[in-house]
Ligand code: SAH
């Protein structure tokens with residue numbers, strides 16, 4: 001195949017993915033009373049909203065600072081804006097946050113939120129403090145449910161209900177910061193605790209690329225939250241046609257959910273592999289524009305007892321990723337009710353990690369965090385739905401959202 005033809009095919013495939021994603025568009029970020037949520041708008045969109053009510057562009061800059069730098073949720077707190085304009089803004093707009101339906105803090109300080117959005121849909125967000133430093137990562141969801149059905153993943157048992165909008169994606173991070181009072185002090189000290197984002201919650205971020213990209217652009221804006229692209233990691237199960245675009249446009253760190261080193265097994269564990277097999281995925285990683293020795297690609301590998309954890313698997317893994325600036329994150333499988341797998345033994349994990357390390361790749365074993373609360377990702381939402389189904393007869397077996405068959409890819 002000529003290079004031109006290959007590029008055209010990739011382009012067509014990208015268009016197809018984006019068109020499919022549009023079928024799961026979130027509802028408009030607007031209240032029932034008609035007020036528009038300003039969170040999640042790009043700078044240009046914010047300026048356009050203000051122009052419509054006759055306000056000058058510098059107001060957009062001012063509001064941006066209050067919303068994203070100061071974390072203000074009330075116009076009345078915006079001391080650089082005169083009272084009459086504060087009132088005019090409050091009549092037309094809100095600065096929204098998702099509602100925390102559940103908040104659980106673990107003994108090790110991991111905090112898990114179940115956020116409920118305006119239409120009642122829910123998604124999970126987790127704050128994971130660093131063990132050594134006074135900082136931590138916020139693990140954010142990109143979709144309600146997932147079209148993919150990775151066999152070991154609890155979210156994979158839930159059909160995709162819809163994509164999250166940019167307001168809902170940024171909103172998870174902002175609401176988590178609210179929960180820690182983590183906005184700059186009047187003196188302007190930069191928040192540290194919630195200073196890293198990992199897109200590793202519910203959903204496949206590269207199947208909701210446009211909303212994710214918009215949200216990350218907001219988060220990276222220097223006059224607002226101002227996170228560096230180095231502090232953001234996007235995890236994908238391997239949506240090959242979108243990987244390059246993500247690297248070129250967002251330049252965030254990439255994590256790839258590999259989990260198996262032979263197509264036969266990966267076809268089973270990560271069914272998207274049937275569409276984008278290992279060789280294509282690894283080739284896309286080799287081309288990833290934002291990877292370097294200082295910014296390595298993370299290969300995530302869930303350790304499943306007797307399934308993918310032999311020394312031969314480890315040796316094949318290092319052969320596959322040879323030459324890529326990479327590290328391997330070994331994740332002990334997190335069981336959930338009804339799951340068919342068990343976590344690898346500590347000895348098997350050690351042996352596996354040793355082989356990867358000897359080949360020159362760092363291979364941290366992700367330590368289980370928040371075990372007392374942190375059920376497998378996606379479980380909190382299922383539990384919440386179940387308890388509502390039990391208490392609210394209208395909800396039982398009467399799905400509010402359309403169900404679609406999987407995989408939709
Ligand atoms: N959809 C994206 C991001 C969300 S999943 C992706 O698949 O990469 C984030 C990570 O958690 C993925 O590596 C996923 O494979 C892993 N994961 C899912 N369920 C798990 C479980 N029960 N135990 C351990 N890791 C799991």
Ligand code: SF4
Pocket residue numbers: 146147148149150153154155156157201202203204237257
């Ligand atoms: Fe979706 Fe990721 Fe879970 Fe696979 S592992 S089902 S892609 S959320």
